[in-house]
Amino acid sequence: MSQSLDRALVILRELGEGPRTLDDLATTLDVHKSTVLRLLRTLEKHRFVQREGARHHRLGTALFDLSFRALEERDVRRAVEPHLRELNARTGHTVHLASYEAGEVIYIDKYDSRHQVRMYSRIGKQAALHCTAVGKILVGALPEHERRAVARSIPYPRLTANTIADADAYLAELEQVRQCGYAVDRREHEDFIHCIGAPVRGPRGEVLAAMSLSVPEMLLDFEGLLGLLPELLTAARAASADCGWRPEDSPENPERGRTPR
Amino acid sequence: MSQSLDRALVILRELGEGPRTLDDLATTLDVHKSTVLRLLRTLEKHRFVQREGARHHRLGTALFDLSFRALEERDVRRAVEPHLRELNARTGHTVHLASYEAGEVIYIDKYDSRHQVRMYSRIGKQAALHCTAVGKILVGALPEHERRAVARSIPYPRLTANTIADADAYLAELEQVRQCGYAVDRREHEDFIHCIGAPVRGPRGEVLAAMSLSVPEMLLDFEGLLGLLPELLTAARAASADCGWRPEDSPENPERGRTPR
């Protein structure tokens, strides 16, 4: 492990919270100012950091460049984008695309609701595994032993009265999700929002990503949201088709986590 | 300057081009494999890099997280977003929001055209200063000496027959832009696309960002695009109002580059 690189990455994380001064950083990292200064200079040279005024530093443009490049490279995202966009246009509600990567579920695309009340989320943000529709879809698609391992290892913070609270209940829920072909989050993550999710599949029926529709309760009750399920499933199937999925091949799908290279 | 950090950042840039193996990286960096390995491990630990299969590495999710956070923090972007979105909805064409930061113009937001033919761009991408509408708006808004310095220092690659080719012509064009309150790119950047741009202003009339509308010639000729100018200007003014601009204060605006802190 490289010490200086390690420190630099902590600096970046810290700057992700907002602009900081040299001293701020030196204090939180518990290293000498001059050390921080040198690291910042290198980061600056590569445009990962830029100065704001005389003393403040903030994240730079190289970061945007890199991350949008990386997002573009994910073919799933590119293929699903039009369908996501259309689902958003048809329903007017917030839609998300999420992917399972290295033990975590993160949002890789998003279109916001047309309405005033919006759900807080962000591309790049981690989604909770135990109380979101996308989390259930993606973890549910893992091979059994891995699924069990995940279920046992994650924490179960109780975010609302409906949040699933332990591994057994979670595994049962995942089983349910696998059977239905879709997942719901009925006020499990936030008190006034419910959500439905569906898988996007690839050529061998493997789950590549999860698509979801989130609606605040004041706009639509849970039954109303379920009424949109056909729209969601249609969109997810169309997206899957664009990713190479052929429905006839796999009526009941094999367990699969990610695309082998 | 920190050597190891420097190398790590080069690795990230390299991975921005696509997934690489350890050897690939060692070769392009011209350092020993074991060195690359250690850097990669540190990057991995912080989720800046993730493995893809056994041997390939690609950019990780921390990058998305950071960059979207940073984008969110830019208040301009947040304030302008709805107007950008509406302009996109009304016209159906590609709209961009760009900002001048540390000598470069980069796209900080974008909504794609509804049509099949799309312009290639990406959030985080640098825009050419001499042949894009946003570049002209933003450089044109700099104080005179800085504007001249920029004009003299940048290269003038000839991308089409219409591209401005030298500093004098550029400065004259910028003067024009300042007078009109909008900028055009009449096939200066790409042969089949033209573009119009307008400034988004802050409380003191200073230019915070530039908004633009890009349309392929086959969809709309240049006069047709100019017909959309009122739409663009209305959107830009509404966005400016949301950023604290009060039109009556500054009929002719003072020169100003960036917001002081």
Add this chain to the structure above:
DNA sequence: CTCCTTCGTTGCGTACAGTGCAACAACTAT
């Protein structure tokens, strides 16, 4: 099935890069 190549991984000794220190410079506030 075996050999051979290719690529990732590990342990180690050394050199130099990165560190902390202390003094200095630029600003603000009082």
Add this chain to the structure above:
DNA sequence: ATAGTTGTTGCACTGTACGCAACGAAGGAG
């Protein structure tokens, strides 16, 4: 003026990150 911040520079020392070389695992060719 004076004192208190905070950024910047030069320097000497030490520990970290480097390259090396040997090992191990995986995959392909014959």
